[in-house]
Structures are given as C-alpha cells and as structure tokens.
Amino acid sequence: MSTIWWILIIIVALVAGVALGFFIARQYMMKYLEENPPINEEMLRMMMMQMGQKPSQKRINQMMNQMNKVSEKKDKKAKKKS
Numbered sequence: 905m906s907t908i909w910w911i912l913i914i915i916v917a918l919v920a921g922v923a924l925g926f927f928i929a930r931q932y933m934m935k936y937l938e939e940n941p942p943i944n945e946e947m948l949r950m951m952m953m954q955m956g957q958k959p960s961q962k963r964i965n966q967m968m969n970q971m972n973k974v975s976e977k978k979d980k981k982a983k984k985k986s
Contacts, residue, residue, distance in 0.1 A: 943971065 941947075945964050952959040 945968060948964050948967055949959045952963070
C-alpha cells in the first residue's frame with residue numbers, strides 16, 4: 905500500500921511542477937515582451953529618422969520583409985536541430 909502512495913505523490917508533484925513551471929515561464933515572457941517589444945513599422949520609421957534618413961513606406965516594407973526572412977531562417981535552423 906505504501907508503494908501506491910509514493911507513486912501518487914510523485915505523479916502529483918510532477919503535475920504541480922509542470923503547471924508551476926508553465927505559469928512562471930508565461931509570466932517571465934510577458935514581462936520580457938513588455939520591457940522589450942518586438943520591432944514594428946513605427947519603430948523602424950523612428951530609427952530611420954534618427955539616422956538622418958527620410959523613411960518611405962517602400963523602404964520600411966523592404967526592411968520589415970528582410971527582418972521577417974532572417975527571423976524565419978533562425979526558426980527553421982532551430983527546428984532542424986530539435
């Protein structure tokens with residue numbers, strides 16, 4: 905009978921650890937994205953203006969597409985390693 909109790913305690917602890925880990929990771933990511941938001945078109949426009957360039961919508965679209973392509977390549981490489 906004591907073996908069954910040990911197994912149940914281990915299973916409950918495992919489930920509790922997974923749930924707790926999920927919520928801690930979720931909270932961490934929400935805080936990180938709040939402090940470091942992903943780059944959007946408005947941020948690119950401001951960066952270009954600060955560098956002394958006149959931002960056109962075509963140039964901003966080109967930069968966003970380039971950034972998305974680089975991001976996709978990194979994701980593909982990470983998936984291949986997994």
